[in-house]
Amino acid sequence: xxxxxxxxxxxxxxxxxAEPSFQRYDVPLRKDWVVLDALNYxxxxxxxxxxxxxxxxxxxxxxxxxxxxxxxxxTCATFLSNYAREQRPLRVQPLRYFPVIRDLxxxxxxxxxxxxxxxxxxxxxxxxxxxxxxxxxxxxQLDRYKxxxxxxxxxxxxxxxxxxxxxxxxxxxxxxxxxxxxNMDSRDxxxxxxxxxxxxxxxxxxxxxxxxxTKVCPKHVDPxxxxxxxxxxxxxxxxxxxxxxxxxx
Amino acid sequence: xAKQSNEPVLWALFSAGxxxxxxxxxxxxxxxxxxxxxxxxxxPGYEYLHALVRLPLARLYVFALCFLALFHWxxxxxxxxxxxxxxxHLNELIxxxxxxxxxxxxxxxxxxxxxxx
Amino acid sequence: MTETRQPAxxxxxxxxxxxxxxxxxxxxxxxxxxxFILREISSVxxxxxxxxxxxxxxxxxxxxEAYAAFERWLQNPxxxxxxxxxxxxxxxxxxxxxxxxxxxxxxxxxxxRVPDLWIVGANYAAxxxxxxxxxxxxxxx
Numbered sequence: 001x002x003x004x005x006x007x008x009x010x011x012x013x014x015x016x017x018a019e020p021s022f023q024r025y026d027v028p029l030r031k032d033w034v035v036l037d038a039l040n041y042x043x044x045x046x047x048x049x050x051x052x053x054x055x056x057x058x059x060x061x062x063x064x065x066x067x068x069x070x071x072x073x074x075t076c077a078t079f080l081s082n083y084a085r086e087q088r089p090l091r092v093q094p095l096r097y098f099p100v101i102r103d104l105x106x107x108x109x110x111x112x113x114x115x116x117x118x119x120x121x122x123x124x125x126x127x128x129x130x131x132x133x134x135x136x137x138x139x140x141q142l143d144r145y146k147x148x149x150x151x152x153x154x155x156x157x158x159x160x161x162x163x164x165x166x167x168x169x170x171x172x173x174x175x176x177x178x179x180x181x182x183n184m185d186s187r188d189x190x191x192x193x194x195x196x197x198x199x200x201x202x203x204x205x206x207x208x209x210x211x212x213x214t215k216v217c218p219k220h221v222d223p224x225x226x227x228x229x230x231x232x233x234x235x236x237x238x239x240x241x242x243x244x245x246x247x248x249x
Numbered sequence: 250x251a252k253q254s255n256e257p258v259l260w261a262l263f264s265a266g267x268x269x270x271x272x273x274x275x276x277x278x279x280x281x282x283x284x285x286x287x288x289x290x291x292x293p294g295y296e297y298l299h300a301l302v303r304l305p306l307a308r309l310y311v312f313a314l315c316f317l318a319l320f321h322w323x324x325x326x327x328x329x330x331x332x333x334x335x336x337x338h339l340n341e342l343i344x345x346x347x348x349x350x351x352x353x354x355x356x357x358x359x360x361x362x363x364x365x366x
Numbered sequence: 367m368t369e370t371r372q373p374a375x376x377x378x379x380x381x382x383x384x385x386x387x388x389x390x391x392x393x394x395x396x397x398x399x400x401x402f403i404l405r406e407i408s409s410v411x412x413x414x415x416x417x418x419x420x421x422x423x424x425x426x427x428x429x430x431e432a433y434a435a436f437e438r439w440l441q442n443p444x445x446x447x448x449x450x451x452x453x454x455x456x457x458x459x460x461x462x463x464x465x466x467x468x469x470x471x472x473x474x475x476x477x478x479r480v481p482d483l484w485i486v487g488a489n490y491a492a493x494x495x496x497x498x499x500x501x502x503x504x505x506x507x
Contacts, residue, residue, distance in 0.1 A: 012384050014381040014382045014383070014384070015381075019384065020384055035381075036428075067446065070395075070396070075362070082367075096387075099381055099383035099384065099385045100383060100384040100385075101381055102381065104435070107383055107430060138477075140477035140478070143477070143478070143479065144474075162332065162393070162399060162402075163332060164394060165388045166332050166388055166392070167332070199254060199256075199257075200254065201254060201256060205254065205256040205260070205464055208328045208332060208399075208406070209466065209470075210402045211402070211466065212399070212402075214469070215398065222469060224466075224469060225469035225470065227474065228466075228470035228471075229470065229471065229472055230470065231257075231260055231470075232470070234257055235257040235258075235260060235261050237257075238257035239257070239261075261434055262386060266461070267463055268463070269458070270412045270415075270459065270460075271459060271460035271463045271464065271493070272380050272429050272460070272492065272493055272496045272497075273496060273497075274412060274415050274456045275453065275456050275457050275460055275462075275493075275497065276451060276453050276496075276497035276500050276501055276504075277415070277419070277500065277504070278415050278418075278449065278453050278456055279453060280501065280504050280505065281418065281419070281422065281440070281504075282418065282440065282445075282446070282449030282450075282452065282453060283446070283449060283453065285416060285440070286437065286440040286441040286445075286446060287441075288444065290505055292437065293504065293505065293506060295426070295430040295433050295434075297506060298426055298433075301503070302423060306388075311419065311423065313501075314416070314419070315416045315419065315420060316418050318413065318415070319413060319416055321409060321412060322409040322410065322412050322413035322416075325406050325409035326406070326409050326410060326413075328406070328411075329403065329406040329407065342470075348423065354413075354416060354417075354420075357420060358416075358420055358423075361424055361427065362423065364427070365423065365426075365427050366427060
């Protein structure tokens, strides 16, 4: 195995630069190193000004999402050795379709706002008093939403979604998947509250089922599936409200 | 509650059209567009086809196919222009051209089939 | 007693974010995006089939001479080529549609999710069956 691998990292310093530019670094190629290790090596030993987000380094916090050779990846889960034999240097860029604050750090408030707008928590019409015990849920009921609960809010799906790139008002894959996670939860009673937000054009209807979001999701959440299933639900609700206008819910 | 959007209806038509088109158009097109003209399979005669299309069920089938397939095209093509070409400022024009075209096609189909003798 | 907030005595610094514009040719940059656009373009060929079908109906209603002229038109090499391309796109539409069907409808049976492959398989089987039935009606004389 070669000794080193070349990385081209996009740098952007708002005080100095009008536009981002690539800077090349050579880092040791260790068999067990991931891209995040390379970035930390650069920051420790080569260029302390390199700025990036990371936390758990094990694929559960969702902080280290970046573009690696044009594909959205968790840098803590992307091995350098997979790119060792490439002719061109490994390109690391900030997550696509988000404004860049500095180097590899992007502004994610848009996602945070959208996530909050779908009310990703259990909504009950009436809370059960503690004396009555827990909300019980069978394994089958859990299975209905479990896949969507795996989302780690890493936003790789947003970086993959061309609709979000072209039309940033689109609410996006993760937000819809998380809304579905609660809609399908047997303990939840808030589906109609979420529908107001989701049934807009900027909600589910902007989605054209490209399917890239599902492909890049590191936790196999299948947001594209969640969105299509919700389109069916919303359509049935619409037809119901049309045929039975007077609140026959 | 926010104003009820019509997207669900359009999406439902798109989906129904997509299913219908996926199941039946390949065999129809293979026969009509390739196998019969190129002589791979002997084409049915005029008399037979005319009698077949005269059947009310056949005409209903053709009408449903045209109606749903055209609205499938309209919805998908509208979004392709909207996203693919990024010409959102022509949003309303695209909307009317697409669904308007589908309506015109459906009316033509209805006219042809209703007056089929 | 509520305290009134003192106005900030500094200029807030907001770094200039960099936003890149998405190119009009975004769909050429990656193969999955191109495949997606081709799938969407298939709808145009679906519409073309409807036109051909309606032209056939119209020719049938105008008598055997008109229908013979329609059949000759179908044999024109350019039309054959167009219909060959159309067939490719229509089949592409069908295949991509069936392949994503299980994700769009999470089918559950007795509490467990039916495996995706069964749904896809069922769709292909139905496609074959429907095609055979239709062919039986259309190939007769």
